Amino acid sequence: MNEIEPMTANTDAQRLDFNTPALQRKRRMRALKDHLARWYVSIGGLAVLGAICLIFFYLAQVVLPMFQGAALESREVQQPAWLAEAGEPLLLAIEEQNEVAMRLGADGQVRFFALKTGDELSSVSLALPADTRITSIGQDTPGSRLLALGLDNGQVLVLEHNYKVSYPDNRRTISPQIDYPFGETPIELDADGNAVEHVAVSRNGKTLLVSGATESMLHALRISTTENLLTGETSVEQARLNLPQVHEPIRKLLIDPRHQWLYAFSGKANADVFDLRRKQLNGRYKLLGGDGQVTNVTALLGGISLLVGDSKGGIGQWFMVRGDDGQAELKNVRSFKLGDSAITQILPEERRKGFLALDDSGSLGIFHSTAHRTLLKQSVAEGSALASLSPRATRLLVESDGQLQRFVIDNPHPEISWSALWSKVWYESYPEADYVWQSTSANNDFEPKLSLAPLAFGTLKAAFYAMLLAAPLAICAAFYTAYFMAPALRRKVKPVIELMEALPTVILGFFAGLFLAPYLENHLPGIFALLLLMPVGILLAAYLWSRLPERIRLLVPDGWEALLLIPVILLVGFGSLGVSGHMENWWFGGDMRLWLSNEMGIPFDQRNALVIGLAMGFAVIPTIYSIAEDAVFSVPKSLTLGSLALGATPWQTLIRVVLLTASPGIFSALMIGMGRAVGETMIVLMATGNTPIMEANIFEGMRTLAANVAVEMPESEVGSTHYRVLFLAAMVLLIFTFVMNTLAELIRQRLRRKYASL
Known part of the structure; x- marks a missing residue:
């Protein structure tokens, strides 16, 4: 026992002390470092999440305006004195800068006036033959200022309203004028002198095609101009197209801008399509079922699609589609609905595939064809009205009951809808609906394809x-x-x-x-x-x-x-x-x-x-x-x-x-x-x-x-719109990767818990 006691005492003397001041300081420093590291990692993680959220909200801020509808705001116009003396309106138009408007009356008087105030700027009397009156009016495709006026003596007057811009004293001045690109002498369409009840006009390069319907006859006339390179003289050639006749009263005529098709709408809801190159009837098509009637027909921008309004407030988009047998047929691509009243006027935009529609109750609708989207429905008049849309689709001029109304349109991104982005869309000149991405083109009539x-x-x-x-x-x-x-x-x-x-x-x-x-x-x-x-x-x-x-x-x-x-x-x-x-x-x-x-x-x-x-x-x-x-x-x-x-x-x-x-x-x-x-x-x-x-x-x-x-x-x-769609693509990519990473983390945690016991 005496030998063991010194060994025990020696062991106690050599026992380690874990509470020395140095070790305590080391533990405190380690705890401090752990605390700082925990906060550093937490703040860094939250900062990353915050940055991702900020990126997401920024992308959303750029993308969301595309899905908003259109807005229409009324602006007061001082009612001019000349309006009470003017005849019945046939046509309203607005020039590019939204400063000058034009009004064509049934008396053959064209008045140019300031859009904001209504003050008359100038007045022009059309070169109509004596004792004649205007019986019909036809317009070229959207974006063109060419008009054809059908007269009660079987003649057609072709004119163009232009706006010359000059900068005297560094101030923009717009000078409106009426031009006659094919002469002031009206073109004789019906030799018998019957009134031209309906007229259509189309200019393709130096060729003019005019078609008209009199009491029981369908007429078509091709006018070509040729310039002599040596003498500078211009010669004009006229050729009549002999087309099959329609046996029912014609209600509307339209000409394809490429001068391939002539559309004649007759009866209540029939469309006769003529092949102008072969001078034969392509086919007769029934546009509406039941007791519905066609009340207005207008060509969409580019002239490929036809917008057909009916007596029940519906609007159908139609265009020629080449079938499996190679034969082109008129197909109904999509339909829109404004209300229950008859459609009286359709106003296509001049730079996009959108359009406005008016019915006889005074309701206005803003639509986009490709996106199949209804952007706005609003009443702008108490009854039937005549309207005009500005070239940039930002101003609307309405005349109703002898009063002028001016509206400002806010419609920046009508081309976007869920169907346009993710569904098959039937684009113009395509044989069927398809998924297509083509955001730009050199053609002004281009239909954006943003799928x-x-x-x-x-x-x-x-x-x-x-x-x-x-x-x-x-x-x-x-x-x-x-x-x-x-x-x-x-x-x-x-x-x-x-x-x-x-x-x-x-x-x-x-x-x-x-x-x-x-x-x-x-x-x-x-x-x-x-x-x-x-x-x-x-x-x-x-x-x-x-x-x-x-x-x-x-x-x-x-x-x-x-x-x-x-x-x-x-x-x-x-x-x-x-x-x-x-x-x-x-x-x-x-x-x-x-x-x-x-x-x-x-x-x-x-x-x-x-x-x-x-x-x-x-x-x-x-x-x-x-x-x-x-x-x-x-x-x-x-x-x-x-x-x-x-x-x-x-x-x-x-x-x-x-x-x-x-x-x-x-x-x-x-x-x-x-x-x-x-x-x-x-x-x-x-x-x-x-x-x-x-x-x-x-x-x-x-x-x-x-x-x-x-x-x-x-x-x-x-x-x-193109810019915002690209941001939408980036947002889709971000959402996809976020969802994938979230699912991956959930599955990873589940696998870790499942196999943690191994």
Whole structure:
């Protein structure tokens, strides 16, 4: 006992003291650092969420105005004294600058007046023959100032109201005038002198086409002007078109701006369409069912579509569609509804595919044809009225009961609707409804096609083919390097693969567009042989390696076997590409591209989804591999060793233990790689051909949302509909990635809870 006591005393003397002042200070400093780190991470996370919310709200602030309707605000006009003395109004018009308005009366007097005040600026008497009166009036397509006045003596007077702008003393001055481009002498349409009850006019270049209906006859006259380049003299030629006659009273005439079709509306709801080039009847069409009657017909901007108003307040859009048999037919594309009263006037816009409609109760409707959208319904008069829309569709002039009313229209973005963005739309001159993106054109009559469906489809298509290549390779490589590969080799391979992510995508896009795309086009059989034979070659090499004697296999250290695949990969690769030309000659007639197009009916574009799958897959592989490899490598060794100790093979341990434990990290890797593929811009911009089509064909290109924003944003007008739709595309991309990441996080957390017990 005496020997033990000194040892006990010595042990007590050597016991560590964990409450020394130095250790206490260290613990306090560590607690402070943990507290600061927690706050730093929390504030940083909240700042990121705040930035994302600010981006979302900014995009919403730019996008939401597109979905607002139109607004109509009344402006007072001093009633001029001349209005009480003027005759019945036949036509109202407003010039480009919204300063001067024109009124044509039944007495043949044209008065120009200030739009804001109503003060008369000038008055012009038309060159009408003596003792004649105006019986009908016809207008050229929207945007043209050409008029045709049918007279009661069978003649037609063609005139044009123009507005000359000058700047004396640096002040804008508008001088209105009446011109007679085809002479002041009226054109004789009916030799018998019957009144021209309905008239239509159209000018195409130097050719004028005039059509009119008298008591029982349909007339058509083509007038061509030719200028002598040597003498400068202009010669005029007239030619009558002998067309089949209509047996019912004609109510309205319209001429196609290309001088191909003449539309004659007769009876209650019939339309006779004449082919002016063949001088024959194309067909008779019934426009309305039941007891409805056609009350007004007007051509939409461009003259392709007809807007047909009826006695029940409906408006139908019709245009010629070429059927499967090659014969053109008049089709009803879409319909609108203003009210229950008869439509008395339809006013098409001169720069967009929108229009206004008035009924005999004084109600006004603002519509857009392509978007199939009703933007406003409002009463502007107590009864029937005559109205005019300004060229910019921002002013409306209404005359009713001898009173003038002026309205300001706010309708900046009528082209947008849910159906125009995401549904099939039947565009003018298309055989059927389709998804189309075509935002600009050199033609003023252009119908904007702003469907986001082909862009969203292209985004998913590019991501799908990229993930189809990248996901299996990246995940399998992650399993092998983390589970089977020797640690020394892993320390060399993993950084090299991760270094691939630092390669700029613009370089990959440049390489894919200038080298990879033409190379794939010229070596298609070899590329497909490579994709098919490479897995077979690797599996065959592994099988042969397993059949070798054990003494030979033991010469290669465990975990270094992957190096033996290098010559196999090179051999299969060079062999497949080397025999590409021979396979093309043997099986595809020397040109696989033509064989696909002609024999299989599969279109082929040089920049296609196959190029994107290879190039963007190469860019996505490092992202998926790095995260998945870390997840697999982080599986505790005790789990794998315990599984092996219980008799499981390495593959059974990998599938049933390692894979399940690492599944949250692997799933996160796939979702992050998917997000990278969806948001990729430069590769798809340079290697897809940027064709916004909805085709799953791997040999055709696409256009993605990100690439579309990059291509068209520099050319869009700030604040325009096109500009805001591009922001909407960015917003759709943000929402898509946000939803994908949210779902990925939810699934990852669920997988973590499910396999946390392993």
